[in-house]
Amino acid sequence: MTDASQSGPMLAADGTPLKLSLARSLRRQKMRALMLIAPLLVFVLLSFVLPIASMLFRSVENSIVSDTLPLTVEALAEWDETSGELPDEPVYDALTHDMVAAVEAKIHTRLGSRLNYEETGMSSLFRKSGRQFKKLDPATDGPFKDKVIDIHDGWGDVETWRVIKTHSVKITNGYFLNAVDMRRTPEGAQAQPEDKQILVKLFGRTLFMSLVITGTCILLAYPISYLLANLPMRVSNLLMILVLLPFWTSLLVRTSAWKVMLQQQGVINDTLVWLGLVADDARLVIINNQIGTIVAMTHILLPFMVLPMYSVMQTIPPYYTRAAKSMGATNWTTFWRIYFPQSIPGIGAGSILVFILAIGYYITPEIVGGTKGVFISNRIAYHISSSLNWGLAAALGTILLAVVLLLYWVYDKIVGIDNVKLG
Amino acid sequence: MKPLKSIVIATALATVAGGAMAQEMTIVSWGGAYSKSQLKAYHEPYSAKTGVTIINDDSSNEAVAKLRAMNEAGNVTWDVVDVVAADAMRLCDEGLAMEIDPDTQLAPAPDGTSAADDFGDLLVSECFVPQIVYSTTFGYRTDMVGDTPPTSVCAIFDTETYPGKRSLEKRPINNVEWALVCDGVAAEDVYDVLETEEGQNRALAKLDTIKDDVVWWSAGADTPQLLADGEVVMGSTYNGRLFSVIEEQNQPVAMLWDYQVFDLDGWIIPAGLSEERKQRALDYIYFATDTQRLADQAKYISYGPARASSAPLVGKHADLGIDMAPHMPTDPANSKTAVLYNFEFWADYRDDIDAKFQAWLAQ
Numbered sequence: 001m002t003d004a005s006q007s008g009p010m011l012a013a014d015g016t017p018l019k020l021s022l023a024r025s026l027r028r029q030k031m032r033a034l035m036l037i038a039p040l041l042v043f044v045l046l047s048f049v050l051p052i053a054s055m056l057f058r059s060v061e062n063s064i065v066s067d068t069l070p071l072t073v074e075a076l077a078e079w080d081e082t083s084g085e086l087p088d089e090p091v092y093d094a095l096t097h098d099m100v101a102a103v104e105a106k107i108h109t110r111l112g113s114r115l116n117y118e119e120t121g122m123s124s125l126f127r128k129s130g131r132q133f134k135k136l137d138p139a140t141d142g143p144f145k146d147k148v149i150d151i152h153d154g155w156g157d158v159e160t161w162r163v164i165k166t167h168s169v170k171i172t173n174g175y176f177l178n179a180v181d182m183r184r185t186p187e188g189a190q191a192q193p194e195d196k197q198i199l200v201k202l203f204g205r206t207l208f209m210s211l212v213i214t215g216t217c218i219l220l221a222y223p224i225s226y227l228l229a230n231l232p233m234r235v236s237n238l239l240m241i242l243v244l245l246p247f248w249t250s251l252l253v254r255t256s257a258w259k260v261m262l263q264q265q266g267v268i269n270d271t272l273v274w275l276g277l278v279a280d281d282a283r284l285v286i287i288n289n290q291i292g293t294i295v296a297m298t299h300i301l302l303p304f305m306v307l308p309m310y311s312v313m314q315t316i317p318p319y320y321t322r323a324a325k326s327m328g329a330t331n332w333t334t335f336w337r338i339y340f341p342q343s344i345p346g347i348g349a350g351s352i353l354v355f356i357l358a359i360g361y362y363i364t365p366e367i368v369g370g371t372k373g374v375f376i377s378n379r380i381a382y383h384i385s386s387s388l389n390w391g392l393a394a395a396l397g398t399i400l401l402a403v404v405l406l407l408y409w410v411y412d413k414i415v416g417i418d419n420v421k422l423g
Numbered sequence: 424m425k426p427l428k429s430i431v432i433a434t435a436l437a438t439v440a441g442g443a444m445a446q447e448m449t450i451v452s453w454g455g456a457y458s459k460s461q462l463k464a465y466h467e468p469y470s471a472k473t474g475v476t477i478i479n480d481d482s483s484n485e486a487v488a489k490l491r492a493m494n495e496a497g498n499v500t501w502d503v504v505d506v507v508a509a510d511a512m513r514l515c516d517e518g519l520a521m522e523i524d525p526d527t528q529l530a531p532a533p534d535g536t537s538a539a540d541d542f543g544d545l546l547v548s549e550c551f552v553p554q555i556v557y558s559t560t561f562g563y564r565t566d567m568v569g570d571t572p573p574t575s576v577c578a579i580f581d582t583e584t585y586p587g588k589r590s591l592e593k594r595p596i597n598n599v600e601w602a603l604v605c606d607g608v609a610a611e612d613v614y615d616v617l618e619t620e621e622g623q624n625r626a627l628a629k630l631d632t633i634k635d636d637v638v639w640w641s642a643g644a645d646t647p648q649l650l651a652d653g654e655v656v657m658g659s660t661y662n663g664r665l666f667s668v669i670e671e672q673n674q675p676v677a678m679l680w681d682y683q684v685f686d687l688d689g690w691i692i693p694a695g696l697s698e699e700r701k702q703r704a705l706d707y708i709y710f711a712t713d714t715q716r717l718a719d720q721a722k723y724i725s726y727g728p729a730r731a732s733s734a735p736l737v738g739k740h741a742d743l744g745i746d747m748a749p750h751m752p753t754d755p756a757n758s759k760t761a762v763l764y765n766f767e768f769w770a771d772y773r774d775d776i777d778a779k780f781q782a783w784l785a786q
Contacts (some may be wrong), residue, residue: 109516
C-alpha cells in the first residue's frame, strides 16, 4: 500500500509511467488497425484517387505544343501576334528544325490533331506538310520562309501562328474555357460563336432534369416504401422482390424495354388508340425527348430511393402515430406532423443518391433521350471516345464534380447532412 | 498411386509446355454478324494453317480511345484491330498504329498486280489495310410509300409525298452532304460549299425543314428496328444491316441506293508491339487480305471486298444461297450515284461541324 502514498506519476508494473505506457499501447493498437486497413487504403489510393487526379490534371495539361515545337515556341515569343503580320525568318527557321525532328519521331500529326480542336484545318496542315519538311535540310537549305509557305499556304496564314502561340503554354485554361462555351484567344478569353454554344446549356439541362427525376422518384417511392414498412412481413417481402427485380436486370435491357413501351407504334400508344383515347394519326410522342429520359431514368433509379426510405420508415415506432390519433389528431395531421418529419432522413439520403447518380448518366439518355433529352455526360463520352479531346472531357468532368460538391455543401447548409440516414 | 501421380504431373507439364508453344493473338472487331463473317472467312482457315489461336475482342467501336489508353499505359494487349478508315487515319495521326507497306507486306493479286494497285484509291492511310467497302444508305418501308417508291435520296426531305418519321444518324457526317445535294448543290461541289460558313448553315437550314420528323440514331441497329416496327418510313444505316432486315428477316423493306456513301473498314496493327507479335500480326494480315479471303467474306455478309481482283470471285450467300453480287454496295447498278466518304475533309472539319451540329440539334 506504499505505492498509493508515493508522489510523482503513477507507474506501471514495469516501472514506466502509466500514462506513457497507455499511450504506447494505444498507438500500437492504432497502428495495428491501420495495418489491417492498409491494403484497402493502398487499393483505394491506387485505383481510385490516382486515376481521377491524373484525369483531372489533363484538363489543364498542355505541354504537347512546346514539346513538339520547342524552338518555334521560343522564337514566337518575339513575334507580336496582334500586328496582323507574318512572323519573320527566325520563326520559320525554328519551325523547319522542329518539324524535321518531329516528322522523324512521327509526332507532328499528333500536334495537328491537338490544334485542330482550336482551329479547323490544322490537322491536314501538319499531316500534309510532314513529308515535304522531311526533304528540307535545316542546316543548309535556308532561308525557309518562302519554302515553308510553298509547302502549304497554311503556314502563310497569320491565324495559324496566332493559334500556335496562343496554345503554346504548358498549363492552359483553354479546356476549361471551351467547357463553358468560351475560347482562348490572343486577346484573352472570348465567347464561342453563338452557333457553337452548347455545353452550358447541357449543364443546365443535366441539373434541371436530374432534379425532376429526383422529384418523380420521391413521389413514387414514398408510398411504396410506406407500404413496405407497414405491411405484414410476408406481403412486404414479396413487394420488396418486385422492387428489386428490375434492379437485377441489365440496364440496357430495361432501357430498351422502355423503347418498346413508349415508341409511337409501341404498347402504350397502341393501347390508347385501341381504347379510343388517342387518334391513330395523332399518337403521343413520349420517347426520344425529355419525357422519355425522365420516365426511363425514374424507373431505373427508383430502387435507390425506395431502399433508404424503407429502412428509415421501418425504424419509426408505430405507437407515435397511435398516440397522436388517440389524442384526437386527424389522419392528415398525424401523417404530416408526426410521421413525415421522422421520414425526412430517408428522403434526404435517397435524394442525394438518386441525384448524384442521375447527373452522371449517359447510356439511358443516349438511347431514349433523342436530341432534347441528352445530358452533359453524352458530350463527355463523345470527347473521350470519338473526338479524343480528352482535355475537354476532363474539364467537363471536373466541372461536373465541382457542381456536385457545391450542391452537397448547399444541401448540408439547408437540410444538414446529419439529417441523412441510410437506416 | 505412383502411376497416377506421374500421369498428373506429365499432364500438367504438357499443358504448361503446350501453353507456351501455342501462339495466341487478340483480334479486335465489331462483334455480331460481322465478326462471324471474319471468323469463317479469315480466322478459321488461318488457325488451321498456322496453329495460332485467335482470341476475339468486340471492342472496335471504342478502339481509338482504348488504344490511346493502352499506349499511354505502355501495355498494348491487342495484335490486330478492325476499324473504319476515319479512325485508322486518326490512329495513324496520333502515332498509335504502325505503317504498313502494301508492296512488301501485303499479298499481290493472283495475276501479279501489286497490292497497292489492287486496292488502288482505297489505301487512304499509311497504317490502314482496307478489307471491305460498306455504305451508309437508306431503307424504306414498302407498305408505307404507296405506289410511288422513292428513287432519290431527296425523298427524305419530301415530307408531303412520304409522310412519317425518318431516321438519320446523330452526327453531321453524311447528313450535311445529303442536305446540300438535295438543296441543289452538284455532288462534286459539296465539299467546296461545306468549307464555308454559309455552306454549313445552308446544310443545317435544309435539315431544319425536317427536324421535327427525324428520329436520330446512334447505334447501327436502331434503324433496322425502327423500320421493322413501322416507327419510321425510311432511314439511313449500314447496308449490311438492311440486307439482314430484308433477306434474313423478310421485313417489307427495300433499299434506296441513291447517293449511298461508301466507307471503308479494315485492319490496323497497333504501334509498339514486340517484334515477335508484330511479325505474327503482319503474317495474319498478309493472309487475311489476299484476294481469295476477301472474296470469301462476302459469302457471309453483304459488304464489298476492297480489292478489285476479289469482285469477280464473289459467290452465293453461305446459308441463304442467293447471289451476293446484286446486294453489294459496289455493284454497278447500285453505285451509279455513290460517293466516297471524304476522309481528308472530315479529319479537318469534324470537330468544328460536329459542335455546330450538336448545338443545332439542342435548339
